[in-house]
Amino acid sequence: MIFTIARKELKSLFASPMGWVILALLQFVFGTFFLIGIDQYFQTMSGMIRPEQRMGVTEFVGHNVFSIASFVMLFAVPLLSMRLISEERRQQTLTFLFSAPLSLTEIVLGKFVGLVSFLTIVIFLMAAMMSSLNLWSDLDFGYIFANVLGLWFLVASFSALGIYVSSLTHQPVVAGIITFVALFALLILDHFFAGDPSSTMAYLSLMRHFEPFSRGLLDSSDFVYFLLFIITFLTLTVRRLDADRLRG
């Protein structure tokens, strides 16, 4: 059932130009940064004589691409997530899902899985682009894997928050803007509290938990953080939809 809904969401995304345009634009941006990264790699490295100054191509280009990816996703995910529930509310199609023999959890998970699978396509294409460097160089696949995983968790968290905000309103645009602002705030939270590294507020920042991944470090506490973040917002969405049924 979850996958039926997820498939429907994917179909809806690709039925409108929206899905294709976002897919194309994201690839364009990532491709551009990939090329610039390679370009700069040669310029920079030709100036480095001593071995300790040298840097692997994976890390150099990868950092370039993945750091811009986390930033670009900040714009892309709200655009994709904003319609998920608010549009159904506006078109009054939620009744269709509510009347079907489905639990609310299945509905919300279905939508989440649908959106995340779309974003997985984006990330997969990015990973494929990075891996193409392997044709003339030896890549550090562990580093790429950590980055891809981190980025995946990051966009999944974005999606969970986006779906929750989308369930709060009838207006997709409002949902989009609120999601964007909320995500932006969560990302730069650790900048505000940069002076105090042990601050709890800074610990809540999404970026702070993405950073270890982007250095190639897999830390179980970051996994737990992202998982809790996703579960929290999906649960809130289920509660929000249940309130619809109770309050009308």
Added chain:
Amino acid sequence: MNTVTVEASGLTRIYGGREAVSDVSFTLSKGEVLGFLGPNGAGKSTTMKMLTGNLAPSSGSVKICGIDMVENPKEAKALIGYLPESPPLYRELTVDEFLTVAARLHRVSRSHVKKAVQIVKERCGLTEMGKRLIENLSKGYQQRVGIAQAIIHNPMVVILDEPTVGLDPIQIRDIRALIKELGGEHSVILSTHILPEVEMICDHVQIIHKGQLVFNGSIDVLRQQRHGNKLLVGLHNPPASEELLKVPGVVSIDTLPNGLLRVRHAEGQAPAEALVQAAVNNGWGLHQINPDQTTLEEVFVQLTFQELAA
């Protein structure tokens, strides 16, 4: 064939202290078509939302084939097909795609999905529309897709909220025939504010007014209420009332503001023929004679009054 499919008891829904629906109870058996009548804002849609599990009742319970909607919503919902007031359609999908999603979500087995879509398209006259985007269909066809979506999984109970709104007369006729056909094997509940529609397709009628069930009974009772015992007569040279009262069967005469006369006659007697004869003989200039069909509002008034008196 007398299995109870829908059992609603004491359904109440309170919106901000106001009772939108209060204490509605009824049962429906297999093969029956139940008409839900009421003016706008009477609580028809609210009741239907509660029946389909879209809205939690403030108190009371709904049982579909013995399965409680609150306790086992999934199992109960699997037995229902529901078309809400505005058909819930994903406009960006084609008819085929949408119906396939509907079939899958309603647990039609994998191997039967294609067939189910085909059958339902034939039933609803959508065979040629399969590849079209729902967005581009006319309102009438969208309504049909909405109905198709509700009956695709062969539910025990079909609940249709104003299914004929926005259709042209031919489509209305088709849809009515379809509903009648559905009534053979499923139980159907439909809401409407068009009285003749109920007369045509329903076995049972419920009238809901300000959230209260004011009438619950067989269609025949309503039919009698509606046709009643009055004739509308238009005369160019109306005689004195006494003259008219002499016609056998006539009980009383009212003059309406538009110049027509409302002739009340005794139950079971139809003085139309005698009236026409008298009009011709005396040169009253008869130009119109009709059975005076009461409007829905009047039926409401009558039925509400009846309930109070009883």
